[in-house]
Amino acid sequence: MVRGRITGLAVSDVRFPTSLGHHGSDAMHPDPDYSAAYVVIETDARDGLKGYGLTFTLGKGTEVVVCAVNALSIHVVNKDLEEIVSDFRGFYRQLTSDGQLRWIGPEKGAVHLATAAVLNAVWDLWAKQEGKPLWKLLVDMDPKQLLSCIDFRYITDALTEEEACEILQNGLLGKKEREEQMLKHGYPAYTTSCAWLGYPDQQLKQLCTEALKDGWTRFKVKVGANLPDDIRRCRLIREMIGPDKTLMLDANQRWEVKEAIEWVTKLAEFKPLWIEEPTSPDDILGHAAISKALAPLGIGVATGEQCHNRVIFKQLLQAKALSYLQIDSCRLGSVNENLSVLLMAKKFQIPVCPHAGGVGLCELVQHLIIFDYISVSGSLENRMCEYVDHLHEHFKYPAIIKKASYVPPQDAGYSTEMKEESARKYQFPQGEVWQKILSKP
Ligand SMILES: C[C@H](O)[C@@H](O)CC(=O)C(=O)O
Numbered sequence: 001m002v003r004g005r006i007t008g009l010a011v012s013d014v015r016f017p018t019s020l021g022h023h024g025s026d027a028m029h030p031d032p033d034y035s036a037a038y039v040v041i042e043t044d045a046r047d048g049l050k051g052y053g054l055t056f057t058l059g060k061g062t063e064v065v066v067c068a069v070n071a072l073s074i075h076v077v078n079k080d081l082e083e084i085v086s087d088f089r090g091f092y093r094q095l096t097s098d099g100q101l102r103w104i105g106p107e108k109g110a111v112h113l114a115t116a117a118v119l120n121a122v123w124d125l126w127a128k129q130e131g132k133p134l135w136k137l138l139v140d141m142d143p144k145q146l147l148s149c150i151d152f153r154y155i156t157d158a159l160t161e162e163e164a165c166e167i168l169q170n171g172l173l174g175k176k177e178r179e180e181q182m183l184k185h186g187y188p189a190y191t192t193s194c195a196w197l198g199y200p201d202q203q204l205k206q207l208c209t210e211a212l213k214d215g216w217t218r219f220k221v222k223v224g225a226n227l228p229d230d231i232r233r234c235r236l237i238r239e240m241i242g243p244d245k246t247l248m249l250d251a252n253q254r255w256e257v258k259e260a261i262e263w264v265t266k267l268a269e270f271k272p273l274w275i276e277e278p279t280s281p282d283d284i285l286g287h288a289a290i291s292k293a294l295a296p297l298g299i300g301v302a303t304g305e306q307c308h309n310r311v312i313f314k315q316l317l318q319a320k321a322l323s324y325l326q327i328d329s330c331r332l333g334s335v336n337e338n339l340s341v342l343l344m345a346k347k348f349q350i351p352v353c354p355h356a357g358g359v360g361l362c363e364l365v366q367h368l369i370i371f372d373y374i375s376v377s378g379s380l381e382n383r384m385c386e387y388v389d390h391l392h393e394h395f396k397y398p399a400i401i402k403k404a405s406y407v408p409p410q411d412a413g414y415s416t417e418m419k420e421e422s423a424r425k426y427q428f429p430q431g432e433v434w435q436k437i438l439s440k441p
């Protein structure tokens, strides 16, 4: 039973100094400090439950997203939770279509990241009030209720509400068995944490050795800054993992279209499954050209972590520009917008392999992909969810990996809640961790 009027929304700037160890580094982001605009919403319900939400940032600029969250709060505070979730499509539309705020979007950039943070908090609170992990809340909803959370504006030329309904109806078949399977075996994952671009070869070797011992079979390597370095690093990893394990490459938007094709062709001998973000995330036709050129080499294109919204995903699908679709729990407008993308991916028969390289992203996106398997895609073929082994210790309900698979969360909510002490210590710039760093000459 959903209850309470939202009485407060607080947002803070939480930053982890990951750049000090080159964690998360890639060809375009050499020094990320994994950060979050972190939202807490409270209600007047007597249960004392709070909703926690976040969106992922890289350090600088988190303060801009914090501002945008504050600008959105007028649409949230004083609303009844029941009123929100009974017309979630309307509420999503209200947040994303404010007649003035939309000018600094629409549905993109800082204001859309802020929308994600706010709505993630709402979903967390809803799931907590229902006493279910978010994936289970979604799995237990009937198709009509799921559809009522989705804004179909701008995508009906690719997916109508009727088609989405049919997909969800078909997904009812075998749902119970798939849920049991998830609970028993978990959702398959791959690791990116061995091969960030700033890691020296020695560290890469050591992490890869440990990952192999832990049972990992799928590895992603950062590339794109320097071809001889890429060749050396890919050779090193491929030799360590052997011919049968899976290797993926990620260029984080470094190349021109032609350059991407030439560069990846030179890395083809290492048999990568995909090249991720070869060029600008906005260049749909560029991705299509790269996909076409690399298909004969057996290399697919993956993208999505910096796709602004469902409209870009729609066009990528329509243009046959990608072979692997990477949803992101904190860049799209929360669960609501991700639902529409999962349904479009199903219609276009493109496997979803979520992005999770950031703080909190593994915690959140595991819910979406477990739901996807149980209720939408019904398939694990060519599918896996990213895992990075950083900063989980700061979360109250951290993601759990067993045998290189995500174990479905059992605690109620969206796994978004940080430990109070972590959120305080890492608050920027006043938290004690930053005070220490910033006081150094
Ligand atoms: C800056 C982030 O760490 C980015 O490199 C993550 C990413 O591209 C991925 O996980 O994929």
Ligand SMILES: [Mg+2]
Pocket: 250, 252, 276, 277, 305, 355, 357
């Ligand atoms: Mg990536």
